[in-house]
Amino acid sequence: MSTQPQTDVPAAYPEGAARSPLPFFSRLLTEVIRTGRLTVIDATGRVHPFGPGDSGPDVTVRLCDPLLPLRILLRPSLALGEAYMDGTISIEKGTLRDLLHLCTSNLEALDQHPIGALRGELDRLLRRLQQDNRLARARANIAHHYDLSGALYDLFLDRDRQYSCAYFQTGAESLEDAQEKKKHHIMAKLLLEPGMRVLDVGSGWGGLALEMAQTAGADVTGLTLSQEQLAVATERAVTAGLSSRVRFVMRDYREDQGTYDRIVSVGMFEHVGVAHYRTYFDTLRQRLNPEGIALVHAIGRADPPGSTDPWLRKYIFPGGYCPALSEVLAAVERSGLWVTDIEILRLHYAETLRHWFERFQANRDRAKAIYDERFCRMWEFYLAACEAAFRNGPMMVFQLQLARRRDAVPLTRDYITDWERRDVRAEDVAP
Structure with a gap:
């Protein structure tokens, strides 16, 4: 079905048009x-x-x-x-x-509206059941979305397969440039230095982990619950000659037993579930060295706690939930971690989703060859609905920087810009 205009609105409405059958x-x-x-x-x-x-x-x-x-x-x-x-x-x-x-x-x-208010209250009552992400179910929920054909994701993501909010400093960047800026912005907040041990929780297809090893000289362990992503990320590490410094494993964050100088999690926290927030942040604290820094990049909401849209929950992200900051910070406080920085990205994801939607539409015939027409309609509805939610609804992205010590990062945020500028200059003079 085309989403382009097909017919004009009738110039005159038929008699009785004001009366609905319902x-x-x-x-x-x-x-x-x-x-x-x-x-x-x-x-x-x-x-x-x-x-x-x-x-x-x-x-x-x-x-x-x-x-x-x-x-x-x-x-x-x-x-x-x-x-x-x-x-x-x-x-x-x-x-x-x-x-x-x-x-x-x-x-x-x-x-x-009374109907909407009642429906919202019922959803909130059921949300803990809807977000049951115990280990076995968490794996199944991840497989539902992330073990789709890799060829599908190549149709609309950037060449590094960054499947999270990009970082638009001007809004005029290409998707590729904005995703590169996102990775460097995160690395700047982590204050990465050569030789640091980094845990990447929810490492996707490996792009950020490989960038941290290549650009900053870090030693990275990436955790994923997707077989498809694990295979691709591992192959990418071998091809890049980085398999000695970057390893990807099929492991839940609750199963890891290492200690790290830095922990990063991008686009994974949405799959944790409210009932598991305390466990999540307790685990981050346990895995983090005393002088360490963690960075959580996730979708959140600017309004009070709610529930996941029922269509999105059924067809796209079972078990997923984008929290209010009040829910997140309450769990952080109980974990004993310091919140050393919070940044709210408001329209960045709307722009990211616009790029994804346009790329998907340009490759729609290829997507239909992989799956079918109904899948294409589902996917374009998903991308367009999410863009609209970020443009007009309460959705946003937060980057939450955490540490075990209050002095783990400098006194002011200047170090973030300094790190990014230093990194850009290093690229400019690279052979």
């Missing part, structure tokens, strides 16, 4: 669409406009299933995502990104 659904949209315009063509062909239309996207959708309004009323995001995957909703004016931008722009009104 009055509660119509009433809900009337109350929550406060910006932009959403025009709904129901299964009988009747047209129902919602929203002031004075600002924001102007989108028209056709509902091909007469029961879809009821499903959306009961579980909006889950029903909308599944309808897009199944083709029971078509976008007749605007694009998928326009539709999701419109939805997330009005998300606050939906959350405040």
Whole structure:
């Protein structure tokens, strides 16, 4: 299904257009669409406009299933995502990104609506069960997403396969440049020096670990629960001639017994689960040398504790959760670690996801050859929905620097910029 405009909105609405076959659904949209315009063509062909239309996207959708309004009323995001995957909703004016931008722009009104408030409270009550990431389940949850075909990820990630928020200093960088800046920004906060022993918790396809060994001369152990990522990362270390300084192992963070000068975790904390936060930070403290530094880079939320979107939880990240800082810092405090720096990256992930979505769309036919049409719809909905959440919702990325000693890092943050500039100069003069 194309997400490009296919037909124009009818110039005149048929008689009775204001009456919906499901009055509660119509009433809900009337109350929550406060910006932009959403025009709904129901299964009988009747047209129902919602929203002031004075600002924001102007989108028209056709509902091909007469029961879809009821499903959306009961579980909006889950029903909308599944309808897009199944083709029971078509976008007749605007694009998928326009539709999701419109939805997330009005998300606050939906959350405040009695139906949304009740649904949110039920999800919060169930969230510990939804985030049960005991060892066996954690492995299964990781495999669900990260053991997909590596060829899929090559279609939309940068050449280093960095599958986390990039770092845009100006916003004009290419995806490759922004991902390189992200790695160097993290290394600067770790104050890496040659010979340091580093633990990379959730090492992905190995890009950061290899960069730390090559650029800073570190000795790195990478932990992963993905067989696919383990094989690729290990091969990359051999090809780069770094296998003596970088090793990747299939191991949960709770199973590691080493001690390290530095610990880094990028894009993994979202898979820990609230019930395991105390264990996670206690483990970091136990694995960290007394003078050591740790850096946790993760997606969080700027609003109070909540739950994972049900569509995202079902189809993309089972067991995943992006926490409020209040939940994270409470666990850090109990662990006895010092919070030595916090940085909030607000729109960086929105820009990253925009790049990913555009690259995926450019390679959509190749993705369909690997999987099928329904998978492609699922994946583009995932990327577009996440971008919209970072642009209009409460989602953000935090970088949390931790240490066992209060004097583990310099008094001011100047050292971060100094390290990055020193590293850039070293690259400039490299042969």
